[in-house]
Amino acid sequence: MERVLRMMAQAALAMSLLAGCVAKPEERANASPVVEEIILSAPTLKGETSLEETLASRHSVRSFTAEALTLAEIGQLLWAAQGITRDWGGRTAPSAGALYPLEVYVATADGLYHYVPQGHKVRVESTADLRQALWRAGLKQSAIRQAPVVFVITAVYARTEGKYGARAERYVKLEAGHAAQNLLLQAVALGLGGVPIGAFYDDQVQSALSLPTDHAPLYLIPVGHPQE
Ligand SMILES: Cc1cc2nc3c(=O)[nH]c(=O)nc-3n(C[C@H](O)[C@H](O)[C@H](O)COP(=O)(O)O)c2cc1C
Numbered sequence: 057m058e059r060v061l062r063m064m065a066q067a068a069l070a071m072s073l074l075a076g077c078v079a080k081p082e083e084r085a086n087a088s089p090v091v092e093e094i095i096l097s098a099p100t101l102k103g104e105t106s107l108e109e110t111l112a113s114r115h116s117v118r119s120f121t122a123e124a125l126t127l128a129e130i131g132q133l134l135w136a137a138q139g140i141t142r143d144w145g146g147r148t149a150p151s152a153g154a155l156y157p158l159e160v161y162v163a164t165a166d167g168l169y170h171y172v173p174q175g176h177k178v179r180v181e182s183t184a185d186l187r188q189a190l191w192r193a194g195l196k197q198s199a200i201r202q203a204p205v206v207f208v209i210t211a212v213y214a215r216t217e218g219k220y221g222a223r224a225e226r227y228v229k230l231e232a233g234h235a236a237q238n239l240l241l242q243a244v245a246l247g248l249g250g251v252p253i254g255a256f257y258d259d260q261v262q263s264a265l266s267l268p269t270d271h272a273p274l275y276l277i278p279v280g281h282p283q284e
Pocket residue numbers: 114115116117118197251252253254255256
């Protein structure tokens with residue numbers, strides 16, 4: 057009963073967020089495409105688990121229950137990965153030259169969302185469930201198919217190459233590691249679990265999600281409620 061009530065509350069939350077906070081910022085007089093956005097609730101800055109407890113508990117989780125994540129949980133995880141924490145635009149994860157080459161997506165049963173740190177919101181890229189295609193692109197690793205959400209960390213190398221040239225490739229990949237670890241630790245702090253996945257076909261992930269050609273996928277991170 058409690059589980060049913062929780063699911064109903066989650067569904068109501070998602071509906072109200074979709075109904076109340078879906079903005080259409082790019083709806084203009086000209087014929088450019090309408091891009092829907094969902095404003096995420098402000099991230100919480102207080103948790104029940106200490107950083108030390110979170111570090112001690114982190115381990116890769118590859119089996120999940122069917123329970124969905126709430127939009128608030130998804131927003132918190134996106135914030136942990138790339139949220140803005142400084143007036144000048146500084147984020148939760150460090151970035152070489154503060155150039156911020158990472159773009160984070162999240163695939164759920166309801167669609168594909170692209171995180172926009174400015175304004176802490178997501179753009180709705182698709183309303184299709186793309187996790188099955190992601191699973192195929194990820195060598196059919198079961199964690200990708202089982203997880204209610206799969207985060208995808210991508211990088212736009214050109215943003216960092218402009219300043220750092222050939223050194224940029226190293227910097228961008230290091231940054232993906234920072235963002236991924238933030239996300240994974242935040243998952244633990246929320247009572248969730250996840251695994252960083254590097255084994256996948258880049259081109260297949262790119263086409264499964266119809267990513268812009270300069271958004272190179274670096275990590276897939278399935279997250280969910282751990283199956284004990
Ligand atoms: C760069 C990188 C790529 C990884 N790729 C995969 C992967 O494709 N599939 C997977 O199940 N785990 C993957 N992992 C997770 C490791 O298998 C895992 O971290 C390792 O076994 C240690 O276990 P722990 O995370 O529980 O401490 C990856 C980890 C890293 C750092």
